[in-house]
Amino acid sequence: MRIRSISISICCCLLMSLLSAQAQAQALPEDCEEALVTRSPQAQVTLFTSCIETGRLNAAAKATTLKQRAVAYMHLGQHQRAVDDINEAVKLKPGDADNYYLRGVAYRALGQLDRALEDSNRAISLEPNSAAAYANRAFVHKALGNVSQAKSDARRALDQDPRVRVPTF
Template sequence: MISRDRVPSIVLVAMLALAGCQTGPTGEMTTIDVAQGSNENIASLTSVVERSPQDPEAYNVRGSAYGRGGRYREALQDFDRAIQLSPNFYQAYANRALIHRFLGDQQKALADYNRAIQINASYDAAYVGRGELYRKAGRTQEAFNDFQKAIQLDTTDGRAYHRRGLIYQSQGQHAFAIEDFSTAISLSPDSGEPYNGRGVSYLATNDEENAFADFNMAIKLNDRDAEAWANQALIYERRGDKARASKSYARAAQLDPNYGPATEGLSRTRG
């Protein structure tokens, strides 16, 4: 049982039940600037590697850039080399774990997160990464424990609060979820995901105005978030504005044709 006193469980509208919980690995290399994935930057980092071929940090940085650019196999090679040069390089283990996750090898990812934590039990990023691995595997209590540990370590990674908020939300503990989503927003103000998550919990507590504001902000920050569009559409639908609801559902379905709440909502409001 997850710790903290339980608040009364609130059942979400069926079409919305998973809307705040669909998260992927996108953006999880939070310490890596987007520009690091560019060919120009990788060329520059390669020059550093060539000048210092025995420097594990050079391989770790270039591996992170490869990962940001979606060049996962090359990223793995660089993290492998960094670890070979420095067997206790816990950051490289955590980075390699993330690449294994992207490639679908969850067992190798878990082994690397475990090794990073074994080397440095205070490394918050490894707890956040492993917690997300557990959460996606349905190992909710273990996920919660890892997010909790990262938070106890005073992490500044908003994902720890966002993901713990999703767990609270799935348990119907919306007051705690809203608190965590709000902290995630304060730490990662440019991320739309915690706004969408908080909106789901606001709606579950019948706070439609704040829910609508959060869904709108999620879309403003990321207009390719199908869930946020579908959630915005649901508010329009609840208000009887079928024309706007249909338009937002259509946008959500365009972005993700397999997203059930979008296609179901579109069929309800079309015409």
């Protein structure tokens, strides 16, 4: 259990570092931007929720806002809520690899490894150079006992981005 908690913490740190650049690349409406600079995940959830509830977001902006709220939920350890938000984001932007990567991370935290693997595979199929998706898949393979596949994915993730966190062997 302690190892799982440590893994989840590491995963969340990885997730935030990877998403900080993505969050800025995917512009949010001005009234939602305050949530991005807020340090408290609970405050982020509140602000993103208010932004969503205005009803003024187009589909792409709503999908991005849901994705950002999902990250905040993950920081709070509320992984099922994160999955719920990402499921809605997938309906709005089914071709967004980040949605599948994030949902894969949340599923892994929930111990739903088959779903995590499926979403990591989907993210990689949509974005073959996603270091984060390869890293998540490496963690999933390691948890499933597929050490050679885990090592291969870890190498691939590090080839894409040497800063990405991968499992140790």
